Amino acid sequence: MMRRVVWIGRFRGHKGFATATREYVNALLPLMPSLAIAPLEVLDAGDPLRARLAPQPVEGDAFKVVNHQPIMEPEADCYFSIWEFDRIPSEWVSILENARLILTQSTFCKDMFARAVGRSASIHVVPYILPRQYVPNGPMNRLAPRGTFVLGSVFEWVTRKVPELTIKAFEQEFDRGEPVKLFLRTDHPEGLDTAKLVKDCTSDPRIEPIPDVIPDLAAFYRGLDAYISCTAGEGYGQTLLEAMACGVPTIACKNGGNLDFMNEGNSYLVDVHGWSPGPIFNGEQFQWRLPKVESIQARMREAYNNWARGKEKFRRHDTARLRTRFSASRIGGDIYKLLVPFL
Structure with a gap:
C-alpha cells in the first residue's frame, strides 16, 4: 500500500x-x-x-x-x-x-x-x-488608447523587485511628449500605500500605480504592448511566463530562473551588474545582481521602436510551445x- x-x-x-x-x-x-x-x-x-x-x-x-x-x-x-x-x-x-x-x-x-x-x-x-487562461486570444483590458505604447508590470513591492530602477529608466528614456504609459500593478506585504510609494519615486503622470487586485490578469497582459519585470533576482519569474503565454513581448533581466524559458530569441533581456551586497535576513547578508538602468532603457526603447514601426517583435512568439511545455x-x-x- x-x-x-x-x-x-x-x-x-x-x-x-x-x-x-x-x-x-x-x-x-x-x-x-x-x-x-x-x-x-x-x-x-x-x-x-x-x-x-x-x-x-x-x-x-x-x-x-x-x-x-x-x-x-x-x-x-x-x-x-x-x-x-x-x-x-x-x-x-x-x-x-x-x-x-x-x-x-x-x-x-x-x-x-x-x-x-x-x-x-x-x-x-x-x-x-501555466494556468489555462493565459492564452493570446481572449478578453483584453486596454488601459490607454491604441496610439499609446503601454508597458505594464505586476509585482509585490519588496526590496528585491527594485521598482525604482524601472521607474528611473522609464523617466530617463522617454520624453514627456512621447506616447507612453507605465502601469504598475503592485501591493505591499505590510499594507503600505503603494500609490504613495510610487509618488515618492516619481511625479511623472505617465506612471500609474494599480493598487487593487486585477480580477482577470490575462486580460491585463493582453492589453499591454510590452510587459516588464527587471528585478535583482528571480527564482522563476511567474508573471513573465504568463505574459509571454498571452503573446506579449517581455523585458526581463539576464539573470535568474526566468532564463529557463527566456532568451535573446524570444525576449528583451537586460544586462545586470555583478554580485553585490543585497538584503539581510535573520542576520545573514545575501547578494544580488542589480539590473543596469541604461540596459533597461535600451530594451524599453527597442520594444517601443518595434511597436511604433508595427513590427511588434516577440508578440505571440511561440505561445503554443509554452502552453505545451508548462x-x-x-x-x-x-x-x-x-x-x-x-x-
Missing part, C-alpha cells in the same frame, strides 16, 4: 507560492486521488480544496511535501522551494541535507541548492504550471513520477 502524500503550503490568495501550489495539487489529483493538503492558513469556506484537508495532526506515515520555505516543517520528506539570491539561508542547509527529495522551479535554484547540500541527483527542476498534464505527470519511488 502506498503512503499518502500530504502537500503542505499556501493555497489562499494570488501570490506566487499560493498560485503555484494550487496548480501542482490540482495537476496531481487525477493521478493521486488520495492526495491531501495541509494549508498554512485557513481556506475560504467555499474553496473546493477544503475537501482535501488532511486530518490533524498529519498521520505519521504520510509522505510530507513542503511547498514553501523548508523552515515551515523541518522534518518533512520532500521540499519544494525557490530562492532568489546568491545562496540559500544557512538554516535551510541542514533541513535539505536530510530531505529525501528536493524540488525547485528552475535551473538557477537547482544549482544554488546543489552548491549548499551537495546532492544534485536528488534535486529536480519542476517548473511553474501544461498541467505534463508537469503533474513529472511530479508523480518523482514521488512514486518514495511511496
Whole structure:
C-alpha cells in the first residue's frame, strides 16, 4: 500500500507560492486521488480544496511535501522551494541535507541548492504550471488608447523587485511628449500605500500605480504592448511566463530562473551588474545582481521602436510551445513520477 502524500503550503490568495501550489495539487489529483493538503492558513469556506484537508495532526506515515520555505516543517520528506539570491539561508542547509527529495522551479535554484547540500541527483527542476487562461486570444483590458505604447508590470513591492530602477529608466528614456504609459500593478506585504510609494519615486503622470487586485490578469497582459519585470533576482519569474503565454513581448533581466524559458530569441533581456551586497535576513547578508538602468532603457526603447514601426517583435512568439511545455498534464505527470519511488 502506498503512503499518502500530504502537500503542505499556501493555497489562499494570488501570490506566487499560493498560485503555484494550487496548480501542482490540482495537476496531481487525477493521478493521486488520495492526495491531501495541509494549508498554512485557513481556506475560504467555499474553496473546493477544503475537501482535501488532511486530518490533524498529519498521520505519521504520510509522505510530507513542503511547498514553501523548508523552515515551515523541518522534518518533512520532500521540499519544494525557490530562492532568489546568491545562496540559500544557512538554516535551510541542514533541513535539505536530510530531505529525501528536493524540488525547485528552475535551473538557477537547482544549482544554488546543489552548491549548499551537495546532492544534485536528488534535486529536480519542476517548473511553474501555466494556468489555462493565459492564452493570446481572449478578453483584453486596454488601459490607454491604441496610439499609446503601454508597458505594464505586476509585482509585490519588496526590496528585491527594485521598482525604482524601472521607474528611473522609464523617466530617463522617454520624453514627456512621447506616447507612453507605465502601469504598475503592485501591493505591499505590510499594507503600505503603494500609490504613495510610487509618488515618492516619481511625479511623472505617465506612471500609474494599480493598487487593487486585477480580477482577470490575462486580460491585463493582453492589453499591454510590452510587459516588464527587471528585478535583482528571480527564482522563476511567474508573471513573465504568463505574459509571454498571452503573446506579449517581455523585458526581463539576464539573470535568474526566468532564463529557463527566456532568451535573446524570444525576449528583451537586460544586462545586470555583478554580485553585490543585497538584503539581510535573520542576520545573514545575501547578494544580488542589480539590473543596469541604461540596459533597461535600451530594451524599453527597442520594444517601443518595434511597436511604433508595427513590427511588434516577440508578440505571440511561440505561445503554443509554452502552453505545451508548462501544461498541467505534463508537469503533474513529472511530479508523480518523482514521488512514486518514495511511496
